[in-house]
Amino acid sequence: MHLPIVNPVLTRELFGRIRGRNAWLILTGYLTIIGAITLLIYAVFVSSAIPNDPETSLRIGKGIFFTVMTVSLIQVCFLSPSLTAGAIVGEKERQTYDLLLASPLSPLQIVTGKVLAAIAFALLLIMASLPIAGLALLFGGITGQEVFIGVVGLLITAIAYAAIGIFWSTVMRSTLGATVMAQGTVLVILLLVPFLYFVISLLIGAFDGPPSPLYIYIMGTFLCLHPFIALGMTVGALESGNGPLLWQLSSSIGDLFVPSPWLVYSVLMILVTITCLALAWQRIQSAEDDSGS
Template sequence: MSAVAARLSLRGRRIPSFRITSGITAIIVKELRGRMRGRRAFIVLTLHVLLLALFAWMFQRLNEESLANVGSYGGQAATYASASVGRGIFIGLMMLQTLMVAVLAPAATAGAISSEREHQTLDLLAVTPISSLAIVLGKLLSALAWVFVLILASIPVTALVFVYGGVAPDDMLRGYVVLFATVIGLGSVGIFFSALTRRTGASTGLTFVTTLALVIGSFFLWIFLSNTSETSLTGQRKQPSEALLYLNPFVAQADVACGTESGGFGGSCSIMSGILGTPDQLIPPDQFPGKPAPAPGIGVGGIGIDPSDTNGVPGVVRLQNGVVIAKGGAVNDIAVAPVVDPLRDRFWPKSVISFLVLATVMTLLSVQFVTPTRRWRPSLPGPVRRLFRGGSA
């Protein structure tokens, strides 16, 4: 063996400077090598897409049949029915995928760090210059990468709804943004518990209890509070805070779905209005508090007929917050301009932000539990620290 030793030039090797990204990359490469090896990943992916397609077909049949029973819609029946079917498929697929990621994302991350502890490999990682933040982020991203791939693979299936109409590409984009935020948020819950506990079993249990609490528990709590809260003088019950539901991905998806429904007449919108109340813009002006009185007969927002027009032909106006922002001769002249739909985007952006805040908090807490020493003391990233030391390090 001494011949080997003579040839080795171990001393000559230089260790380059180390960045957090190379740590994250190291973990991700390692994890994906294990996860994507062999045919398993591709078989699962194929089955996933096939199952989604099957569900899409079922949603389509369901919606078609229910519309067929309603009867004729007159001249516009075909257009209306097609859009309605498209919306039905879209809502069905997004809810189904939300359910899927609510199970998959926590499951993918719940063992990420605790399994390293169980396999006694966390110490091997902890003595390398990789920072705890890189370990946690690398683990989170690599575990979620697989869920991201599943979601991305579903886009072509979801895009089938464009054949039917009723759903615009930006609606779909909204739906996927919520889906990705859900994955990151719920995935970070799994990472947190896997960093906290020693055993994967315990981590998985705690993660699913927390996920259930967020997804089902929050909804039940909201219903409970809204039905038992004190009544006001007008006999209406005080609504509990909508913030209770920010981390509920199904409510966020319902809000996205509501955006596709015209005039707030669909099921998703009635759910959202039940939670958020009727949007200000849709409240009749005489009941509207504290806002300038709009033109008579029109709400404070949207498009309406202005009866006050004096040239014989009633004019078309577009209002925002009760103020006329556009006026024209025919409905089409104005409708082509983008209209702010009062029922759109009332909830999901807050939900997305909440999921991202949750992910940040959970990640920072996880870092504390992965760090072997110096727990609960802030550790600034290298460059920032050097800045404070005046470049001495």
């Protein structure tokens, strides 16, 4: 009895990715880096701990958890676009792109199959790192909300950045070019967002007093394009007594309630994902129309 194949592209990509040697090398390297840095952080906390201090265990737990989440996020930011950067342009280099277009598969099936395979592998990496993050629960200091938000942040980042990679894969003519552009886009986001925020805030004098509600909404949304800043602000909001959904901020007209940064980040990344996939689908559709005419 054979199960029906929903998406042949997804099936082929998954088998090819998991059976390949690179998958195990990436997974081993990913976990080795996380484990080594986590062990180093643990050693630092233990060596600097005050004897008989009841807060030591909580600090170690927080240190381990946030270290695992930060290192995982760094690796996801650069691995996810790399996993999809060669998805379409690689078919062109292997001269199988025209055959793929001539198949009964629709452009939507091609795009979703390629992206879902990369997301599945990224999800494997995220799930593999959770046991290391789970060590923090043995020490305490971490809530279930923080664990949930951390995992969601990793997953939504993996999906959005994989979509960025698939977009550049439909634009560029070589795998190297697509990888460089995808990685460059991620690097621009990580570096340009805080730089522009700082420059704009200085120019309008936002640091001189309580900000206006308009500034909070516009610049807050802009900052939430950055995964580390958005999730970092969420941690600060939770530690200051705010809930996981709303954040209370002081403005020039009094207290203001805004959505928690991780929610804003999730919505923005969903929009980025939809936009990149739509553009990729459009380019494949145009290529299919040209080949059929």
